[in-house]
Amino acid sequence: MPDTLPSEAADMKARVGEASAFLKKLANPDRLMVACALVEGERAVRELEDLLGIRQPGLSQQLGELREAGLIVGRKEGKQVFYRLADPRVETFITTMHALFCAPRGETP
Incomplete structure (x- = not known):
């Protein structure tokens, strides 16, 4: 058996750490x-x-953890801070989740 992984498996292995960290951050119920809550758009704290x-x-x-992980971004307007999902991958994942x-029973596809 060769010591090197096929290219496709090596690519997946290189990305599994990122995916695992992503899932760990979202494994907290509050996060x-x-x-x-942000799947529908930006919201104030x-x-x-x-x-x-x-x-x-x-x-x-929890906002700090999500922000540090790059899953959300915030903007300040006056004294208020507004948050939204950070990138299309997060939005796609959270929309599916x-x-x-999260959707009321009977509304899932």
Whole structure:
């Protein structure tokens, strides 16, 4: 058996770490709820707090984790900070997860 992987397998192995880190970040229930809330578009921190029932200190921690992982981005407008999903891959993944798990029963395809 050769010591080298076929090119396709080597490419997959190189990317598995990124995929695993992505999934680990979203494995936290609060972070997943935040991402699901952002699937519909940008939201203010206060709006997320009210919508999700996560108190401000905990929400800030989860937003920081998602931001650090590059899954969300924020912008400041006056005293408010607004967040949205960061890139098309995140949006595609969360849209699928949202449809499968977050949408009201009977609305999934």
